[in-house]
Amino acid sequence: MRSLATIFSRRLLAFWLSTLSLAAIPATHADEARPPVAVQFSLDRAIDAVAAPFVMASTRGLFRAEGLNVSTNVASGTRDTITRIASGASDLALADLNALIRYRDGADAAPVKAVFVFLNKAPYAIVARHSRGVSALSSLDGKTIGVADGDLAIRLWPALARRNGIKLANVKQEKISPAVREPMLSAGQLDAVTGFSYLSAVNLRNRGVPADDLAVFRYADYGSVAYGTVVIVNPKFAADRPEAVRSFLRAVTAGMRLAISQPAQAIDDVIAQMDGGSRELERERLRIVMHDNILTDDVKRDGLGGLDPARFEASLGEIAEDFSFRKRPSVADIFDGTFLPDPAGRKID
Template sequence: MLKKLVLSLTAAAGVMGAALSGAAADTKIPFALDWKFEGPSAAYFAAVDNGHFKAAGLDVEISAGKGSLDAIPKVATGKFPLGFADINSLIKFLDQNPGAPVTAVMMVYDKPPFAVVGRASQGVSSPKDLEGKVLGAPPPDGAWAQFPAFAAANGLDMSKIKVEPVGFPTREPMLAEGNVDAITGFSFSSFLNLVRLGVAEDDIKVLLMADHGLSLYGNAIIVNTDFAKANAGTVTNFLSAVAKGWNDVIADPEAGAKMVAKRNPASDVALETRRLKLSIDQNVVTDYTKANGMGGIDMARMKKALMQLGENYKFQNTPDIGAIYTDAYLPKDGSLMLK
C-alpha cells in the first residue's frame, strides 16, 4: 500500500505545486474534514468567514469526508496537504504503512468523543452497570474499537456483557426502544440522536471513555510531511487561523452553527449549536487545554495511550511517537490559548 501512496504523492505533486503558485495571490489550501458539515466543523468555517485564513494569506477550501479512514489517505497521498482525523486511526495507519508521509501537528480533541451511552431507566449509569446487560455496538465503530481497553480500565467481566452487533442507523433507535441497554458511539452524536428520538435527557447517561480510565487522544490536524517540510510557514499560519476559529465558536457557538448551515442548508441551527457546544465542553476545552492551550500533547499520557491502544490492536511495529505527532509547526503567537 505504501508504494501506491508514494506513486499517488508523486502524481499529486503537480496539484500541490499549482496550489502554491502565484506570489501575489493567496496560497490555495484544500483541507479534508473527516466527516460531513456539522456543528464541530464550525471552527474551520469561522476561520474562513471571520477572515483568519485570509489574514494569513491563505485561500482554504474545506471538503467534507466519510470518516478518518477517508481523510488520512487523502493527506498521505498528497491529494490534500492538510486534514482532520482521529489520531488513533492515524497511529494504526502508520503502523500498517511505515514511512507514509503524514503526521499530526495540532491536537484538537484533547479528549476523544468515544463513549458508552446507556439509560438510567435500564440500569446503566456507570461502567460496572454494563455487566449483565446488552450492549449494542456497530462493528466498525471507533468507540467499539476502544471498548476492550475501556473494559480493562474499569475491571469489567466481558463474559457478563452480551454484545449485540448493530448498524449505525439502528444503534440509537434500538436503545430508545429498549432493545439494548447501552450502545457505543460518539458522545455528542449519540446523545442528540436519542433526544431527537424522544428519550428524556436525564435518562441518558453518557460515559465518556476519557473520563473512565482511557488516556487516548482524539482528532487532530494532520499534514502531508513533504508539504510541511517545504511550506513550514504556511502550515504554522494555517494552524494559527484554525485556533482563532475555535476561539470564535467557543465564544459564540450559535454563530458557528449558522456558518455550518450556510454550507449545509439542510442542517438545523439549534441542533448544530448544541452539537458544537457538547463537542467544545467534552472534547476541546479541558483542564489541560485551559492551562496549556490547544494543539499540544502530554508525552507521558501519549505513551500510556499507545499502551492502551495496544490492548485493542496488535502493532506490527514499535510505535514511533515522533512519526505520529510533532509540535514543530505550532504557532507561537498566542493564538493557541483559549480565551
C-alpha cells in the same frame, strides 16, 4: 572620465534609492500581491457544530487573511481522510489520532503525522438508557452493546473494561449499521451503543429520548487518557509548504477563539453550511464538545493544539489492549509540533 564617473555614481545612487523604496513597502501590500496558496482540506464527517472553528476560519476570512485559499471537502470517516492525506488527494485533514497511530504501524504506511490536536480528549462514550437497566458502567454486565461498522470507541473498550473491573465476556456486542445506531437504542432494541458523546447522546435527545433516561459514560471520565481528533498533513505538502501549514493552524486557532467567544455566531455560520440543521441541536452539540473535549484542564494550562509526551505514552497502553504493535511509536513518529503557533498565541484566556 570625470563625467562618466559622475553619471555612474548618479545611476548607482538611483538604484539604491529605488531598492530602499521597495523594501519600505508594508508587508501587507507585498502579501496582497502574492497569489493565495491553494489548500485542500478534508473534514472527517459532514459539517455540524463540531466543525465550527474550521467553518468560522473560512466564513470570517481567517484563512484568506493568512494568504490561503482553502477548499473544504467531506470524507467518509477517519480511514478515508488518512487515505486522502497519504495519497496527496488532500493537503490537510481531520482524523482520529488513535486510528492514525494504528495506521502508521503498517509496513507500507505513508509517514503521515498530526500537527495540531483538535479534540484534546477523545469523545469516545457508551450511551445507554436507564430504562434498559443501565445506570452505571458496571451495570453493562449481561447487557448488549450495539457497535456500528468502523466505530472508533469500541477499539478502546477492552482497556476501559479492564480498568473498571468489567469482564468483556459478560458484555455482548451486536454489529449494526451506523444508520440504525440511534434508532435501535431509542426503540429499546439495544441496551447501549458505542460512539461519540457529542453525536449519539445529542441525536438521541432529538429522537425524543428523555435526557433523564440517557446514561452517557465518557471514556475520559473512567480513566482513559486518549486524545481525539487531530489535524494531519500530507508529508510532501509539509515539506514544500511549511509556512502554509503554519498559516492554516494560525487561522484554525483564531477560528477556535471565535467559536469559544461567539457561540451564537458560530452556530449561525454552521447552520448556513448544513442541509436542514437544527439550531437548538447544534447549539447543544457545540456546548458539549467545547466543555468535554476542547477546553480541558490540559488546554487551559498549556494552550490549544499541543500534545503531552507522557500522556501520549500512556494512551499507547490503551491502544495495545486491542492492538499488537509491530514497533511501538515515539511521539516524534506521530506528532510534529513545529508548525504550531507560538505558546502565547495558543493560550485560552
